[in-house]
Amino acid sequence: MKNEKVLVTGAAGYIGSVLVRKLLEAGYAVRGYDKLLFGGESLLGVFNHPEFEFVNGDVRDANKIEEALDGVDHVVHLAAIVGDPACAKQPELAKETNWDAAKQLFELSQKKTVQRFVFASTCSNYGKMEGDAYVTEESPLRPVSLYAELKVKFEQYILESKTHNDFVPTALRFSTVYGISPRMRFDLTVNEFVRDLFFGKELEVFGEQFWRPYCHVEDLARSCVTVLQSDSQKVDHEVFNVGNTKENYTKKMIVEEILKVIPNAKIKYVHKEEDPRDYRVSFEKIKTLLGFKTTKTVPQGIRELVSLLDSKILSDPFSKKYRNI
Numbered sequence: 001m002k003n004e005k006v007l008v009t010g011a012a013g014y015i016g017s018v019l020v021r022k023l024l025e026a027g028y029a030v031r032g033y034d035k036l037l038f039g040g041e042s043l044l045g046v047f048n049h050p051e052f053e054f055v056n057g058d059v060r061d062a063n064k065i066e067e068a069l070d071g072v073d074h075v076v077h078l079a080a081i082v083g084d085p086a087c088a089k090q091p092e093l094a095k096e097t098n099w100d101a102a103k104q105l106f107e108l109s110q111k112k113t114v115q116r117f118v119f120a121s122t123c124s125n126y127g128k129m130e131g132d133a134y135v136t137e138e139s140p141l142r143p144v145s146l147y148a149e150l151k152v153k154f155e156q157y158i159l160e161s162k163t164h165n166d167f168v169p170t171a172l173r174f175s176t177v178y179g180i181s182p183r184m185r186f187d188l189t190v191n192e193f194v195r196d197l198f199f200g201k202e203l204e205v206f207g208e209q210f211w212r213p214y215c216h217v218e219d220l221a222r223s224c225v226t227v228l229q230s231d232s233q234k235v236d237h238e239v240f241n242v243g244n245t246k247e248n249y250t251k252k253m254i255v256e257e258i259l260k261v262i263p264n265a266k267i268k269y270v271h272k273e274e275d276p277r278d279y280r281v282s283f284e285k286i287k288t289l290l291g292f293k294t295t296k297t298v299p300q301g302i303r304e305l306v307s308l309l310d311s312k313i314l315s316d317p318f319s320k321k322y323r324n325i
Helices: 016-025 062-068 084-089 091-111 146-159 189-198 217-229 251-259 284-290 298-311
Strands: 005-009 029-034 052-056 074-077 116-122 168-174 176-178 203-206 211-216 238-242 248-250 267-270
Touching (some): 005 016, 016 029, 029 062, 074 091, 074 217, 084 146, 091 116, 091 146, 116 146, 116 217, 146 238, 189 203, 211 298, 217 284, 248 251, 251 267, 251 298
Parallel strands (some): 116 168
Antiparallel strands (some): 211 248
């Protein structure tokens, strides 16, 4: 893979800043692309790396994107307005970024020298499962938010696309992410719960009985590298859930894991019968077909977050800079 260059959109983000490091470690050259909505400090540690270069740009900017694609072998497309609340707050920007710009990037990539196109989708696409069965990549998609609707729309667009033989698109449905990243976030379930309870706040938990799969940010980043390194026939026009089948949790189960580390935490459960998202996910396909296995669990992630907060490395974990909205 020496000299293979990867364009990572959203390179300064929560997952992107981890992925950039993983790609450099694996021997790729990396061109990071980001409009730095949340700053660029997450890339300071790699900025001087001889195989890293950075482009400050908006993914909606066709000219800048076309320039950024010059000489690129692979694209990992992470840039997006991320999450239900952020998309609900700015629906037009979400549509322009998560659909129009993504489609434009995909089409321009095909015209260039790009061989692999990896798209970060989401398990939120499943919406609300029927019964207790685990959903798989073949299960019906029931998006219940604009964020998930746009992910489903672009995912279906690339999977149904007619591409030339040297252009291989893959969609990855990411689990709910947690863990430590150079661009830290505390508006994610596990991270937020740990932070609030660590500092003695009473935690109000809504809909404690609903299921989600969770995956550490490092493992989600690793899955992108795995796809780039896999046989093209295994990943061509394919979709993979990314996570570990054993790492499906209800919110109550997550709280119980945190209580093992912070035993005197104050919890208030607010029962909700209706939650728009409720799904348990199977990750057998990526494990069987690509040999991908996660390396971290939610309990391990909780302990690393507690250690981070205890170290006082972050002067104000409640700062707005650690949120997407």
